[in-house]
Amino acid sequence: MFQRLALIGCGLMGGSFALALREAGLIHTIVGFSASEKTRQRAVELKVIDQACNSVAEAVQGADLVLLAVPVGAMHISFAAMRDVLQPNTLLMDVGSTKCDVIAAAQATLGERLNCFVPAHPIAGKEVAGIEHAEASLYKERRTILTPLPTTGIHRLQAAHDVWTAIGSHVSTLTPEAHDATFAAVSHLPHMLAFAAVNAITAQPQGAAFLDMAGPGFRDFSRIAASDASVWRDILSANHAEVLTQVAHFRASLDQFETALKSGDTAALQHLIQQASDTRSAWSLLADNACNQASEDK
Amino acid sequence: MFQRLALIGCGLMGGSFALALREAGLIHTIVGFSASEKTRQRAVELKVIDQACNSVAEAVQGADLVLLAVPVGAMHISFAAMRDVLQPNTLLMDVGSTKCDVIAAAQATLGERLNCFVPAHPIAGKEVAGIEHAEASLYKERRTILTPLPTTGIHRLQAAHDVWTAIGSHVSTLTPEAHDATFAAVSHLPHMLAFAAVNAITAQPQGAAFLDMAGPGFRDFSRIAASDASVWRDILSANHAEVLTQVAHFRASLDQFETALKSGDTAALQHLIQQASDTRSAWSLLADNACNQASEDK
Numbered sequence: 065m066f067q068r069l070a071l072i073g074c075g076l077m078g079g080s081f082a083l084a085l086r087e088a089g090l091i092h093t094i095v096g097f098s099a100s101e102k103t104r105q106r107a108v109e110l111k112v113i114d115q116a117c118n119s120v121a122e123a124v125q126g127a128d129l130v131l132l133a134v135p136v137g138a139m140h141i142s143f144a145a146m147r148d149v150l151q152p153n154t155l156l157m158d159v160g161s162t163k164c165d166v167i168a169a170a171q172a173t174l175g176e177r178l179n180c181f182v183p184a185h186p187i188a189g190k191e192v193a194g195i196e197h198a199e200a201s202l203y204k205e206r207r208t209i210l211t212p213l214p215t216t217g218i219h220r221l222q223a224a225h226d227v228w229t230a231i232g233s234h235v236s237t238l239t240p241e242a243h244d245a246t247f248a249a250v251s252h253l254p255h256m257l258a259f260a261a262v263n264a265i266t267a268q269p270q271g272a273a274f275l276d277m278a279g280p281g282f283r284d285f286s287r288i289a290a291s292d293a294s295v296w297r298d299i300l301s302a303n304h305a306e307v308l309t310q311v312a313h314f315r316a317s318l319d320q321f322e323t324a325l326k327s328g329d330t331a332a333l334q335h336l337i338q339q340a341s342d343t344r345s346a347w348s349l350l351a352d353n354a355c356n357q358a359s360e361d362k
Numbered sequence: 363m364f365q366r367l368a369l370i371g372c373g374l375m376g377g378s379f380a381l382a383l384r385e386a387g388l389i390h391t392i393v394g395f396s397a398s399e400k401t402r403q404r405a406v407e408l409k410v411i412d413q414a415c416n417s418v419a420e421a422v423q424g425a426d427l428v429l430l431a432v433p434v435g436a437m438h439i440s441f442a443a444m445r446d447v448l449q450p451n452t453l454l455m456d457v458g459s460t461k462c463d464v465i466a467a468a469q470a471t472l473g474e475r476l477n478c479f480v481p482a483h484p485i486a487g488k489e490v491a492g493i494e495h496a497e498a499s500l501y502k503e504r505r506t507i508l509t510p511l512p513t514t515g516i517h518r519l520q521a522a523h524d525v526w527t528a529i530g531s532h533v534s535t536l537t538p539e540a541h542d543a544t545f546a547a548v549s550h551l552p553h554m555l556a557f558a559a560v561n562a563i564t565a566q567p568q569g570a571a572f573l574d575m576a577g578p579g580f581r582d583f584s585r586i587a588a589s590d591a592s593v594w595r596d597i598l599s600a601n602h603a604e605v606l607t608q609v610a611h612f613r614a615s616l617d618q619f620e621t622a623l624k625s626g627d628t629a630a631l632q633h634l635i636q637q638a639s640d641t642r643s644a645w646s647l648l649a650d651n652a653c654n655q656a657s658e659d660k
Contacts, residue, residue, distance in 0.1 A: 261612060268547070301626070317561045347576070349578065
């Protein structure tokens with residue numbers, strides 16, 4: 065149970081966290097700051113936050129729980145703005161999709177309050193952004209990755225674990241480096257491929273006619289291409305080294321398909337597809353062992 | 363209303379067509395042939411067909427409606443097997459995902475029965491194959507493309523139109539060439555990209571650990587990678603020229619992202635993402651005007 069949550073960034077991710085905490089009965093007061101005054105007011109109107117604050121420092125003042133839910137490019141300035149008002153026992157978490165850069169920003173700015181910080185990445189979202197789309201169930205049955213620092217105390221880590229578990233999320237722990245390599249492969253590159261595939265169609269004179277005929281396969285494949293441009297600019301930029309490594313792996317894989325198609329080698333083509341199909345058919349969103357693991361953790 | 367439907371290929375697509383026709387009260391008797399005897403028996407057990415036949419010719423004999431729902435690589439042999447028993451007034455349709463190659467096979471084999479044939483491609487499916495997954499609603503609110511030949515009579519085309527409309531599908535007409543270019547862009551290439559992306563992950567030593575952490579974005583993006591390998595080997599092979607053209611467009615688009623990432627040009631990166639995001643956000647599965655069009659057709 066926390067007394068005061070300071071929500072820095074009142075969007076889909078932050079708003080959903082606030083709603084989930086309230087639903088779980090874990091919070092007394094929720095205050096929020098957003099760079100846009102309109103967004104702050106909307107968050108109050110939608111009863112996601114109790115009170116809008118005019119600055120990061122005003123929001124964080126007196127908070128025992130702080131959630132930093134801004135685009136990863138805005139993390140540095142937010143850390144700097146809260147440093148002097150963070151209480152020693154406050155639990156500070158982010159929800160950034162990259163971790164090494166957020167940690168570097170925290171290390172460069174937070175000083176002795178660095179031990180308040182437990183970097184977090186809930187693997188959830190929607191292709192639509194904004195507080196209007198926030199919902200208490202966003203993190204339910206979704207995974208949340210924590211990437212603790214060497215300085216993170218075990219009690220702080222446990223508190224972070226407990227908060228995410230209480231709102232229905234399955235918590236895993238990774239090093240920041242393993243996190244960024246993993247999500248370059250399974251999230252950042254897929255987003256970039258979906259963006260590139262949509263642009264490749266619209267760049268053609270018949271692009272609009274092509275899109276008009278697209279079916280449910282295209283709908284699902286390209287859903288993530290509707291994601292917010294500022295958010296994904298920041299994610300891809302922050303993790304560009306790992307993303308470029310994954311692009312190279314992808315190009316090598318695509319080359320195999322192209323070679324098989326060009327040479328008419330249908331056996332090789334079938335083998336390549338079978339490999340992908342077997343892998344994807346065996347995969348599911350939260351593997352059973354992961355769920356069991358999470359239950360045991362709890 | 364038809365008397366006897368001959369279903370050639372008792373899988374997801376054919377089985378769903380049979381169930382939909384029955385539900386719409388449009389058919390008296392359904393007979394079926396499948397290369398696998400086990401599948402034929404399963405189709406009878408599941409009451410998708412009334413009677414299993416031992417050959418294409420036996421099934422087509424006396425049928426006034428024939429649906430050819432086999433992988434596109436098996437179309438040629440199926441046309442050849444039915445040629446001598448097709449009645450002059452029978453409506454023959456396929457459900458192949460490529461059209462130029464299926465039409466070439468029909469032209470090479472059907473002789474004067476070519477005028478029975480209305481090439482069709484319902485834009486529906488699942489990532490799982492097989493008669494067990496067939497359902498009467500598969501084609502509801504989905505688009506079906508007809509690609510008539512110069513020899514296709516207007517009455518035959520109308521009959522084809524009426525059948526698909528009666529089971530809830532929205533019918534559009536394209537030339538076979540436009541069809542194959544369109545679906546290379548919005549279906550065949552996306553499948554190949556999803557296959558290649560999954561293989562690129564599993565080719566890495568940490569691939570399994572990466573996949574274990576993947577979230578809902580990956581789930582939707584990669585859903586089509588679980589598709590049937592034989593079916594997609596045939597589709598990609600049959601339409602390889604158009605698919606290779608689309609790969610080239612895609613690579614050019616991906617190059618732009620890679621260049622922006624490598625040079626740290628965040629403005630260019632944001633612009634590229636914004637373009638994709640705007641396009642995908644404005645897109646929906648069946649555009650309103652298409653639905654209106656379909657209603658007017660009806």
